[in-house]
Amino acid sequence: MSDPWPPGDRVKTYTAPGTAVRFDARRCAHAEECVKGLPEVFDPARRPWIDPSLADPDAIAEVVARCPSGALHAAVDGVWAKEGGPTAITALADGPLEVRGDFEVDGRREVRALLCRCGDSANKPWCDGTHVRKGWRARSG
Structure with missing residues (x-):
């Protein structure tokens, strides 16, 4: 699965069968949409704090799309979600x-x-x- 956003010093990609979640800590505004949406996957008290094996890939992609900062991106079956549309x-x-x-x-x-x-x-x-x-x-x- 090719990540279109290359890792940086504070960028990590968490993977599980059928899904991947990319997190850029520099972009996170702590809106907590991820934690509220799927607390079993996104748990700031756990290390690693993201475990994509704990939920359905489509559910993860739906919650990740709520991230207002763009700190999170998700891939399902190797395809990175692109919301796009009019700006x-x-x-x-x-x-x-x-x-x-x-x-x-x-x-x-x-x-x-x-x-x-x-x-x-x-x-x-x-x-x-x-x-x-x-x-x-x-x-x-």
Whole structure:
């Protein structure tokens, strides 16, 4: 199974028969969609914290698609899911820009991303949650 997103220093791919989950820790905004969706697969208290052997590959792909930051991607039977579609950008209330669709950021093809809007992320252009720690608020009007 060829991973279209090559591993980096904080990128890991977890595999089981019929499925793989790629996790890029630098992109994670801790929205916990994965943990809420399949806590048996995504358990931050366990090492390794992702075990794709504990659920149906299609269920894992469905939960991974909820990850707003693009930190998670899933493959079922060797095919990496590509949500694609028209690109939509939403400014989250007092938070980052959520981008979904088929787009390019920093020379990489993406389907989901949370982009920093506060200007203080240590991992620009990606949101790292700094806006929450600093109490950043979006200006109105």
